[in-house]
Amino acid sequence: MRTRTIGLLNRRYLPRWAVLMLDVLICLASFVLAYLILDGTPLKFQNVWPTPLRALFILGINVFFFYIFRTYAGIVRHSTFTDVFRVAAASFFTAITVVTYNTTYYFFQGEKIFLTTAVILYMFFSFTLMLFFRIAVKEAYQYIRRMNTAKIKKRVLIVGMDNQTINLGRALTSESDQAFQLIGFISDDNSTKRLNVLGKPVFLTSIKKDSKEFSSLLEKHRIDGVLMVRDSLSVAETNEIVEACLANKIQVFNMPSVENWNQKQDLQTQIKHIEIEDLLDRYPIEIDSAIIKNDLEHKTILVTGGAGSIGSEIVRQLSLFNPRKIVVLDNAESALYEMELYLENNFPDLKFASVLADVRNIDRLEMIFATYKFDIVFHAAAYKHVPIIEKNPYEAVGVNISGTINLANLAVQHGIDKFVMISTDKAVNPTNVMGASKRAAEMYVQSLQEKIGTHTRFITTRFGNVLGSNGSVIPHFRKQIEAGGPVTVTHKDIIRYFMTIPEACQLVLQAGTMGKGGEIFIFDMGKPVRILDMAERMIKLSGFQPYKDIDIKITGLRPGEKLYEELLSETAESLPTFHSKIMVSKVPTEDFYKVSEKIQAIVKATNQNKKTEVVLKIKELVPEYISQNSEYQFLDIQHQN
Structure with a gap:
């Protein structure tokens, strides 16, 4: 059912010819309605032309102005003031044209084809019904869209109770097209007990990996993810929250503080999955x-x-x-x-x-x-x-x-x-x-x-x-995870500073x-990071299980690579x-x-196309240079002998 609804929302199910035909039917209904209303009044229709011919004439003029003003060009479910103006213009000029023709005919022939009151009623009914048709389609589409979106929204909790998180909650609840449905807030502050903020409950619980209370809360309210304002939390707090969420197999989302919101972007694009960079033990750098x-x-x-x-x-x-x-x-x-x-x-x-x-x-x-x-x-x-x-x-x-x-x-x-x-x-x-x-x-x-x-x-x-430099390990792991794995690590004990x-x-x-x-x-x-631990965590943050959904392979140290720097x-x-x-x-x-x-000797060796000689000359300049996992290791052995 969801697939069908999404398909309906995503397709242009009213093509231009269909919009034009519906407008013509509305105009025909308007002509009939005007005729029925005036038929029981003292006003009498002219008998110069038969009624079907009068209907065909006025509909033809209307279709001509539909074409001139391209009333059928827009997508009905996204109708704007411009579309309404086009419909109004087509109706108005149709009436003006018919009245002008009617007056001219009367001037030369001494009798009228159309009753002026009927033309005005026709214009009023046709415009009103076409406008109503567009409003009805647009509102129906929005209703279906809201219903469908509500079904696929991620049910989230916001961590913390302060101005930052309340502002984030207000933004989520005030914008209906968000991909997130706010269920409530999480706080470990007793003063927030039994509070309701923005009509949402504040759940008093501690977010810990082994917390049964937290796990029960997630299960009871069918929570899909947790959303936090990263700038307001320490690295240790962030890691604790992430570990608890990963243990309960729910997603973790990150949002910048209010003052760092990009006003040119909508809120949804600024809410992102927590990244491994946010979990590394880094502290703000202060410079003079x-x-x-x-x-x-x-x-x-x-x-x-x-x-x-x-x-x-x-x-x-x-x-x-x-x-x-x-x-x-x-x-x-x-x-x-x-x-x-x-x-x-x-x-x-x-x-x-x-x-x-x-x-x-x-x-x-x-x-x-x-x-x-x-x-x-x-x-x-x-x-x-x-x-x-x-x-x-x-x-x-x-x-x-x-x-x-x-x-x-x-x-x-x-x-x-x-x-x-x-x-x-x-x-x-x-x-x-x-x-x-x-x-x-x-x-x-x-x-x-x-x-x-x-x-x-x-x-x-x-x-x-x-972190994040061209060719560095984190973007490399990210690409491997997106491709479905495996993630390759050169050694299980390799560590790096970041x-x-x-x-x-x-x-x-x-x-x-x-x-x-x-x-x-x-x-x-800062502290060195074990690359294997980083790979496992990145896989978990992406919503997968290491070694189960995405495998990790140990490939062996690359030429010249150290276990630690x-x-x-x-x-x-x-x-x-x-x-x-x-x-x-x-x-x-x-x-x-x-x-x-x-150095001149090194440069001279490069001109001789002998890379072993080049490396040997570099070793003479840099005596502490000892090759590892490399084809040049024999040079060190020769030197020792």
């Missing part, structure tokens, strides 16, 4: 905006890799600090174009330039530096995917090492004040080519800082995985204000800064000329 603004305001800034995950967020955050100009440099044409459109739409007053270029092309970079005269460079351009780079070490050298050298040298030549490089925790005791190439880049800028005559301040920021993209970029900007030159700043990444090497020490989330790593600095000589 005044110091950052003083550092960035009225500056011309280059962001390399500016269309990538990290680079684009750096650009967004820089845009808030009134820079003179931002130059967004990237070699990905489509992504750069999307970034350009985003900035035009969201920062109309921002002065920026989109530059399609490759950091490996020194001649192109020289032209760009000469044109824009940068004050600050944020270097986020890099190849970062471990398995791909493990197979293609030449590209790691070209982008991660040579690209960084090109930019760093130009920064010194052009007297740029500050160069902030985005590095990675994979550069610490690297086990893969990607991490080793980033460590090589770190070593170069650190040694360049110590070179006599270097006035540019080189600052390196190092952090772990960022940080959101905005968090990481906020700390990059803050660290940029601290640097005196030559430092490596590391970020507090480190933020500090054994030879480094960390010192606190004024920001609790940022530490500075004291890493020994190598001699510039020795580093440069070894």
